[in-house]
Structures are given as structure tokens and as C-alpha cells.
Amino acid sequence: MRAKPIIALDFSGKNETEQFLQHFDHESLYVKVGMELFYKEGPALLVWLKELGHEIFLDLKLHDIPNTVYRAMKVLASLEVEMVNIHAAGGMEMMSAALKGLVEGTVTGKKRPEIIAVTQLTSTSEVQMQREQLIDHPLKDSVLHYARLAFLSGLDGVVCSALEAGAIRDETDANFLRVTPGIRLAGHSADDQKRIVTPKRAQEIGSTHIVVGRSITRAKDPVAAYQEVKSEWEMN
Ligand SMILES: O=C(O)c1cc(=O)[nH]c(=O)n1[C@@H]1O[C@H](COP(=O)(O)O)[C@@H](O)[C@H]1O
Numbered sequence: 104m105r106a107k108p109i110i111a112l113d114f115s116g117k118n119e120t121e122q123f124l125q126h127f128d129h130e131s132l133y134v135k136v137g138m139e140l141f142y143k144e145g146p147a148l149l150v151w152l153k154e155l156g157h158e159i160f161l162d163l164k165l166h167d168i169p170n171t172v173y174r175a176m177k178v179l180a181s182l183e184v185e186m187v188n189i190h191a192a193g194g195m196e197m198m199s200a201a202l203k204g205l206v207e208g209t210v211t212g213k214k215r216p217e218i219i220a221v222t223q224l225t226s227t228s229e230v231q232m233q234r235e236q237l238i239d240h241p242l243k244d245s246v247l248h249y250a251r252l253a254f255l256s257g258l259d260g261v262v263c264s265a266l267e268a269g270a271i272r273d274e275t276d277a278n279f280l281r282v283t284p285g286i287r288l289a290g291h292s293a294d295d296q297k298r299i300v301t302p303k304r305a306q307e308i309g310s311t312h313i314v315v316g317r318s319i320t321r322a323k324d325p326v327a328a329y330q331e332v333k334s335e336w337e338m339n
Pocket residue numbers: 111113137162164188221223224225226262263284285286294296314315316317318
């Protein structure tokens with residue numbers, strides 16, 4: 104069965120989040136809690152979301168020296184979410200340390216959260232990457248390189264654009280997760296995203312998960328937008 108689309112809860116606080124979730128009645132969702140919401144509300148928000156029956160991707164994108172990431176991951180493991188992430192640019196030593204922290208911090212008898220690494224952000228274009236990161240290669244090569252490093256470090260998958268998902272599957276393993284933000288329904292604004300794909304196309308190319316924020320959260324009818332994303336994603 105295909106994973107539910109992950110809804111990015113990029114809201115200012117619990118009240119706004121609650122107003123949004125009320126639209127969905129008692130439907131169990133896969134939600135992403137990012138820096139804004141987590142910094143505002145802290146772990147209590149995760150407890151509340153779990154009580155409502157939602158699965159959680161805690162998107163804090165750790166990127167620091169290996170020891171710091173190891174220690175932080177031990178703490179994040181205790182929050183018992185489904186998925187966490189780090190930046191692949193932190194290097195293999197950092198990625199291995201993150202995984203070790205997560206394994207050690209997972210409560211006995213509980214499932215370890217999945218851990219994925221951000222390759223190149225979907226808000227980064229090839230020109231931008233080449234100019235600002237001094238990477239003298241096509242963007243796809245950089246994404247594939249980071250994906251290989253994450254795979255060799257024992258991680259569960261990567262965050263990338265759906266445009267790169269098929270190549271990553273072919274270079275790693277069909278079970279290696281390709282979690283892809285930068286998803287837009289046809290005709291919706293790209294906003295700050297550079298590498299965007301529709302839910303249908305993401306499914307065709309090889310994403311294992313899609314992350315959708317503004318196409319749903321800013322829609323006049325968020326439930327209808329979610330259903331549209333879901334039906335495109337689950338087609339075939
Ligand atoms: O790690 C992420 O979730 C992430 C990585 C990335 O490369 N691009 C990206 O957009 N995201 C997140 O995915 C969400 C996308 O939101 P929308 O652009 O509104 O659909 C945001 O919460 C971003 O923080």
C-alpha cells in the first residue's frame with residue numbers, strides 16, 4: 104500500500120494547527136512538524152498529534168558535528184515519531200552518528216523512527232547550487248552522490264525532488280525511501296520551490312512518499328485539495 108501523502112503543518116502554533124486539522128474530522132493523517140511549529144510548541148504538540156491518531160515526520164534537519172547530532176538524535180528518538188531527518192551535507196560520519204543516536208535512544212520494544220537525509224533542498228536550482236556551493240556538476244549528480252552516501256551510512260532514505268527519485272531507486276535499493284517535497288497540484292504557484300512535480304508525476308517517477316504543504320494548507324477547501332493530491336498519488 105502506498106504511504107499517505109505527508110501534510111506539512113507549517114503553521115505558527117497549536118491554535119492554527121488545530122483549526123486546520125478540524126477540517127479533517129477524525130481522519131488519521133501523516134503530518135510533518137517542522138521547525139516553526141516545534142520551536143513554538145515543543146514536544147507536547149507531538150503528544151497531542153499522536154493522541155489524535157496522526158503519524159508524524161519531525162522535520163528538524165539536523166546538521167552539526169557528529170557528537171552533537173548523535174546526542175540530539177538520542178533525545179529525538181524518545182519522542183517516538185515515525186520519521187526524522189538530517190542534512191546529508193553533514194557527511195557520512197555525522198549520518199552514522201545520527202543513526203547510532205537514534206538506535207540507542209529508541210525506547211525498548213518501540214519501533215525506531217525512520218531516518219532520512221536531505222540531499223539538495225527542493226528550493227535549490229542547479230544554477231544556484233553551482234554558484235553558491237561551488238559544485239561544478241549537474242544538480243542531479245550532487246543529489247545522487249548524497250543519496251549514495253546516505254545509503255552507505257545505513258540510513259533509511261533521502262529527501263529529494265521527485266525529479267531525482269527514479270535515479271536514486273536505480274542506484275540504491277527499491278526500499279530506500281525517496282521522500283519528495285516540492286509537490287504542487289497543476290496550476291498552483293511554485294512559491295519558493297524550484298524543483299516541483301505534481302503528485303501524479305511523483306508517483307510515476309518513483310517517490311515513495313510525497314510531502315505537500317501549501318497546495319493543501321493554503322487551499323480554500325483543504326480537504327478537497329488533500330483528496331485531489333491523494334487520488335493522483337494513489338492512481339495506478
Ligand atoms: O525536509 C523537508 O521536509 C523539505 C526538504 C526540501 O528539500 N524541501 C522542502 O520543501 N522541505 C519541506 O517540505 C515542505 C514543503 O512545503 P510546500 O512548499 O508548502 O509544499 C516544507 O515544510 C519544507 O520545509
